[in-house]
Amino acid sequence: MTDATTGAPSTGDRPFLRNLITVMAFILVTGFIVQLAMGRSSFNAPLIVHAHAAVFMGWVGIVLTQAWLAGAGSMRLHQQVGKLAAIWALGLLVFGTWITIAAVQTGRTPFFFQPQHFIVANPLSLFAAVGLLAAAVTMRHRPDWHARLQVSSFVLLMGPGFGRLLPMPILPPYAFEIAGLVALVFPLAGIIYDWRAHGRPHPAWFWGIGVLLAVIVVARLAGFSPVGEAVYDAVVAGTPFAATSGLDFPPPPGPPPV
Template sequence: MTTMTAAPSRMAARTGATQFYFYMSLCCAAVAFVSFVPTYWLPMKAGTLKVNPIVHVHGAVFFGWSVFLVLQTWLASSGRIARHRSVGLIGVSFATAMTIFGTLVAINGLKEAAAIGMRDEAIAFVIVPLSTIAFFAVVFTLAIANVRQPELHKRLMLLAAISILDAPIARWFLTFLAPPGAVGPPPVAAAIPPAVVAYLLVVAAMVFDWRTRGRPHAVYAIGGSALLLLNLLNVPISASHPWHAFASGLLALAQ
């Protein structure tokens, strides 16, 4: 009797876990879409958005990946594991394009800010998008390397998705908290509050793990801590001579 009742219980737990990742991916996609409403979607609809075309490509690639992640988690949660794996290479293509275009947009922003006389501010702030895309690329690569270990793979994929949400969330901070008429990049420290808001999703994942497996997975404990530490270290590193030399080199190549 105990064995017979335990089996359905374990099955229900596994089903709940896969559905959790589906809902988390939906949340990430919703945050990515809604957060760009005031600074991208509405200005584009009004015809007032003036940006380099590469920004549109960047946006399409990043949002396309978030939608693809929803599809992949839905396939997994509905038991279509073979289909989930067969289309996985599309995700690799998305992540590769995200790394490329994320870097290009960061450098384009550096160039545009320098052009309006904010060279030092731009050189400091470019560490934020570059470190974010680098973290995403590393975690995504680890997720692919552990594709045959589902417990690692799905958590790494979720961490990768959450790691790039600070930029969308920052749009609301800029919309409601930036001084009127502010132009150019904000201080590097201004990127920390949006990042902390995004990391609440990591906390939610840790709580879910705690309730379903008795303890948070190491991916969240180590990866989440590394992500938070990265954002905190961006502040002193962005003011260092080595970083200014590196970013100045990027700016020189872009001009």
């Protein structure tokens, strides 16, 4: 099959895309391992935290599996796992939004995020990631678009991974934006690869970059608008945080238990 955009065999891109996703998955997993090793995460967390972790780590496993199946040319099995991925993506939306609401309602918003911004930005990133995934599925008969949109979707989920590796406490009030922008290294790597391999970058990378930048801008504008305030007030209504401003940074946690 020939790539209709670049005129190059689409199968030749699979090793690069597989390796790119492998690096992304490694960074995500490493971020959570570092948190656990430093005592910032605990197995004593509420059940919703563990359910959220299982769903999202499961997604990392699915994306990684898909990349390696495609890289090995096992396209029939790749398609079968893709059916599971389509269903699993709904779990990302449900548990990702649920954990965000629960964090704000219980005062567990990371202290370098303002809750009113966090309650808008986090779900917006998830819906954008699933939107790019849906676009990739729609373009599944165009391997060049399909694979790059899949990577771009994964890029939208890299913020939490980088957020556990970057010095987030010194990055407010733009911690969310910085963690997201660092993830641009992956589509930029894709652009450089395409330029060298095919003579020009594939337009799918620019769609992915555009969606990520749109999420950052819209989250900032909406999160600090009356809309963001209304969303925050509705989420914390009836909780001990109903009287607190969603624009106040939460206090940093105390020292980890000895």
